[in-house]
Amino acid sequence: DSGVTQTPKHLITATGQRVTLRCSPRSGDLSVYWYQQSLDQGLQFLIQYYNGEERAKGNILERFSAQQFPDLHSELNLSSLELGDSALYFCASSGGGGSYNEQFFGPGTRLTVL
């Protein structure tokens, strides 16, 4: 158990819909990262937040957005969903802003868009 929790575990929805994925980092961790894993693209970094502020962006679509709240939990919002958005979405957390800290991953949310 990494200490990172993600909800829901599974999500099935239709094209055009909007969903919200939630992540609670390990106690004390200030950084939250979102990653997407699809069959054809592998694991890809989407976005990072540090203590409530956006820190880095990766291959995140404009239809996707995220935020980190004062209690440090984070939400990833996916809108206008397409079939290609079906994937595993992982959240990870780490202890500080420096890159040496290892990241601890949650169990993921499996999103299926029909």
Added chain:
Amino acid sequence: DAKTTQPPSMDCAEGRAANLPCNHSTISGNEYVYWYRQIHSQGPQYIIHGLKNNETNEMASLIITEDRKSSTLILPHATLRDTAVYYCIVRSYQAGTALIFGKGTTLSVSS
């Protein structure tokens, strides 16, 4: 960040040492080598990291060549539960902290 090259797959007998190689010939002096693994669609799991000295923890050992252009992750006594995709990642502290995953090596441990 420097790119890494790993073999797509490897096999190992249970109880034997698994040696997973990684080439990172363009690594810079301030870049660390990290290893993660992912067991069947679970969240990736941190294994070990190092800069230039060999490192060992309860999970594995990391051997980095003197020129730092390659490294080897060693699982000393592989078990069936070590079957996973292993990712070698090089990270620069100046380039942000995200992990850039390649395709990794699928290690299959069999009895």
